[in-house]
Amino acid sequence: xxxxxxxxxxxxxxxxxxxxxxxxxxxxxxxxxxxxxxxxxxxxxxxxxxxxxxxxxxxxxxxxxxxxxxxxxxxxxxxxxxxxxxxxxxxxxxxxxxxxxxxxxxxxxxxxxxxxxxxxxxxxxxxxxxxxxxxxxxxxxxxxxxxxxxxxxxxxxxxxxxxxxxxxxxxxxxxxxxxxxxxxxxxxxxxxxxxxxxxxxxxxxxxx
Amino acid sequence: xxxxxxxxxxxxxxxxxxxxxxxxxxxxxxxxxxxxxxxxxxxxxxxxxxxxxxxxxxxxxxxxxxxxxxxxxxxxxxxxxxxxxxxxxxxxxxxxxxxxxxxxxxxxxxxxxxxxxxxxxx
Numbered sequence: 001x002x003x004x005x006x007x008x009x010x011x012x013x014x015x016x017x018x019x020x021x022x023x024x025x026x027x028x029x030x031x032x033x034x035x036x037x038x039x040x041x042x043x044x045x046x047x048x049x050x051x052x053x054x055x056x057x058x059x060x061x062x063x064x065x066x067x068x069x070x071x072x073x074x075x076x077x078x079x080x081x082x083x084x085x086x087x088x089x090x091x092x093x094x095x096x097x098x099x100x101x102x103x104x105x106x107x108x109x110x111x112x113x114x115x116x117x118x119x120x121x122x123x124x125x126x127x128x129x130x131x132x133x134x135x136x137x138x139x140x141x142x143x144x145x146x147x148x149x150x151x152x153x154x155x156x157x158x159x160x161x162x163x164x165x166x167x168x169x170x171x172x173x174x175x176x177x178x179x180x181x182x183x184x185x186x187x188x189x190x191x192x193x194x195x196x197x198x199x200x201x202x203x204x205x206x207x208x
Numbered sequence: 209x210x211x212x213x214x215x216x217x218x219x220x221x222x223x224x225x226x227x228x229x230x231x232x233x234x235x236x237x238x239x240x241x242x243x244x245x246x247x248x249x250x251x252x253x254x255x256x257x258x259x260x261x262x263x264x265x266x267x268x269x270x271x272x273x274x275x276x277x278x279x280x281x282x283x284x285x286x287x288x289x290x291x292x293x294x295x296x297x298x299x300x301x302x303x304x305x306x307x308x309x310x311x312x313x314x315x316x317x318x319x320x321x322x323x324x325x326x327x328x329x330x
Contacts, residue, residue, distance in 0.1 A: 017278070020278070021275055021278065024271055024274055024275060024278070025271060028266070028270060028271040028274065029263045029266065030260075030263070032263075032264075032266060032267070032270065033260070033262075033263050033264060036264055037259070042267055045267075046267050046270070046273070049270075049274060050273065050274050050277055053274045053277075053278065054277060054278065054281055057278055057281060058281075126255055127255055127258055127259060127262055129255075130252065130256060130259065131259060131262075134256075134259075145256070149253055149256040149257065150256050150257065150259045150260050151260060152257075170220075173219075174219040174220045175219075177219035177222065177249065177252070178216075178219050180252060181219070181248060181249060181252055184248075184252055185248055
């Protein structure tokens with residue numbers, strides 16, 4: 001990104017659709033990753049990403065370039081995910097109960113060889129666990145911790161996109177961190193469970 | 209200050225200690241248990257930061273479906289623009305016709321008034 005991105009943004013703002021498509025290709029992986037972290041469901045994430053890019057396409061002329069295009073897309077994606085998750089037909093988030101009922105007494109294995117437990121490092125294991133622990137948070141708590149601690153958005157931006165006050169965003173963030181810490185460093189190991197559509201988080205939070 | 213109270217403040221202090229956090233900071237400096245707790249939080253934050261670079265497998269067809277949707281949207285915009293242009297032309301034409309009709313009516317009325325006045329004077 002960088003200068004190339006600035007150039008593409010300038011062209012896209014003047015109506016160059018090819019330039020906008022290049023921006024989509026450059027940022028898609030990151031934006032999809034964010035949408036998946038926020039929704040916890042691959043289909044929901046795909047819908048959110050499509051909505052986000054369509055919204056960006058419609059409003060690209062209003063994008064002033066104060067932040068990077070990717071950061072602007074994170075904000076739009078957060079807003080779209082928030083709207084999407086408020087819909088009654090959105091996929092329910094996982095709770096300790098649902099995770100437990102899915103995984104008690106057995107270990108869910110990822111069939112792909114690259115996710116062979118024996119071949120993974122401790123660091124990769126730890127990342128998987130934190131990803132799985134995130135999936136255990138409620139969507140409202142997960143959103144703030146993902147946007148702040150994974151994507152480094154400022155409190156004000158998070159509050160604006162989620163439609164809450166900055167104070168409420170901070171309160172949610174601290175609550176989310178506390179819950180995440182409890183899931184990650186629980187004294188009793190949690191059962192393993194998959195996070196739909198996210199192979200990297202197909203493990204369960206357990207003691208680190 | 210007790211460890212339980214400090215534990216409640218730690219998630220907030222990851223963003224930096226505030227002026228009122230001095231007692232918490234002092235406690236953590238001398239309490240191994242709370243230092244370990246803080247280390248856990250910091251480790252958790254490092255892992256969260258790393259998640260950003262850890263991309264899950266992309267869904268099949270991505271990002272083609274988004275680009276196709278953009279193409280559809282662009283097509284709608286072109287059609288929409290064309291329709292909007294036609295609507296402007298129609299409204300403009302109707303306005304011109306209405307103004308012409310009004311002018312003709314006024315001219316007719318004025319002409320009739322003059323004829324009536326000239327008839328009375330003669």
